[in-house]
Amino acid sequence: MKPFNTYQTRPIRFLGLEKYGDWTIKVYSISSKNEYADGRFIASAKANIPLWLKTVAITQLPSYHIATLIIHEGREACFAIISCWVDENMLQLFAYLASPTNPEEYQLVSDKGIVSCVWEMAVLWFERNAWVKYVLQQPDHPDALIHYLQQHLNEDV
Structure with a gap:
């Protein structure tokens, strides 16, 4: 068995909201090497968003056209994890490397x-x-989705 590495915190940085058609994507960067993932990985992941969003239709569940993209530059490679909320409370997730x-x-x-x-x-x-907090506990609030999109994580974890 491969020995464990000692856990090191990594910076999680919110990069902003991206719009693709009627979709809004919350984009995050994580890096084991720097404050942000390498710009080449970020640019490539963002360029793939329209293609990756097409996979949401696989389940045929209702979607809210809101997704989260995590671009994580690890020690050996870069992961891009795109997830979106479907059918009220389920997270549909696809991971790429x-x-x-x-x-x-x-x-x-x-x-x-x-x-x-x-x-x-x-x-x-x-x-x-x-x-x-912002959507499921306040489903009738007219700005629930806006309030959700205004929340983002920026810390070393």
Whole structure:
């Protein structure tokens, strides 16, 4: 068995909201090397958003056209995890991987059972709590989705 590495905090940084058609995506960066993931990985992941959003239709569940994209530059490669809320309270998630030698080409890995790591799960937990607080606990509030989109995580985890 491979020995464990000592846990090190990593910066989770909110990069902003991206609009693609009628979708709004909350974009985050995580890096094991710097304050932000390498710009090549970020640019490539953002360029793939329209293609990745098409996979949401697989489940045929109602979507709210709100997603979260986590771009995580790890020690050996970069993960891009895109998730969106469907059918009120479920998170639909797809994970992709790009190598440092080919940062423009992300390959789907969630079909192999890979979902997220401990740092990415911090973002997902934050987003879960914000969704519950601002949307599910106030479903009739006319600005519920706007309030949710105004919440973001910026800390070392």
